[in-house]
Amino acid sequence: MIAATGLRWILTALFLLPALFALRATAAPDRASADRVGHVLHAVMAAAMAAMVWPWGTDLPAGPQILVFSLGALWFAAAPRFRSPRPASPREGLAAAVPHVVMMLAMAWMAAVMDGHATASGGPGGGHDMPGMDMSGGGAAVTMSLSGAGQQGTAVLLSVVLTAFGLLWLAQAFDRARVPATPLPAAVAEPLCHAAMALGMALTFVLLV
Template sequence: MSVPDVLYVMLTALFAAAALRGLRHGVLSPRSGWRSRIDHLLHAVMALAMAAMPWGWGLPETAQTTFFAAAALWFPLTAVRRRHESRLAATAGRLPYAVGMAAMAWMVRMPHATAGPSTQTQAGGLPAAHQAPHLARSVGESRAGDVVTAALALCLLACALRSLTRDMPILRSTTETVDTADTVDLSTPSESYRHFWDGFMALGTVVMLLMPH
């Protein structure tokens, strides 16, 4: 078994565990509200889709792209303000989830996995006079795709680092300006547990985003 295969097996196990966690603690939890249930259901579907992606399983590309694009809009559009919180802050708090869904939609349509061979085949079948414009357009599309991939990967990496480090005791002493509500969230075991899974899901998404599949 090659190194990429071993990595994909590990990622599959991670995403399957994340999907089970989302179903158990969110969708099937009697204490969850309707918005929380939908949030966890979307996360579970995303985790299952990424677990299946390396092995060539899944729904048609158009259906997946539409679903995850709609999911990316769901999170900022359904933001609910807490006490003494602005609408902008409430929306920003759900943007990391929206970025993850957008990355999933982009992965389904990602051009880099097949751009090389298909470009060569198509270019080889074109007349010499049309090869140069075709190749230039393909290179431009490939570069634009790389920029989108890099931007999504950086955003997800920042979200992962924030989730994984925000509950570290050494960092809590440096956050004296954080309001009381945020301080309570940091010390809640369930919130720390959620931050852990959010961070590892974001890291797993970055790996999937950067590796060919």
């Protein structure tokens, strides 16, 4: 999907770092089961995004991705009641869950869009356009772009929302880093990785427009 080699590698690194962090957090001995599930989902999401920026990413089966990320959205919506410690209030739990739910749904949507692109083009060598998709790409940076108003609008909206989430996570990481008693590896790295994931996804959606 990303034609510019340099940008492709930058995005790959931006997505693989959160994936590695999530896998490391999953293996930590002090993690609750609910937290482990969340970290596994984040690792899968980051790995899928890293794959999507490469030409072979469109060849990955979309059905399993859509299923996993849709179930992931449901999990994050329900997860606050299983987390330890539990949120102080339902509103606090909902506020913490919404960004992760949106990111999972955004992944499911992107997998569906990419699947439509691969199907309409007949695979890697195809040359047929699909409705709402410009196979030539919107510029030198990409090999495909959205041309339908509905899909473009969705991509722009997701990009704006994900950028907001990313900036909020960055602010959270900076706030935690300023607290002398904060354990930096655990408390600061997690929101930083969430921010990297959200901002990388936002950039990817912008490139599709």
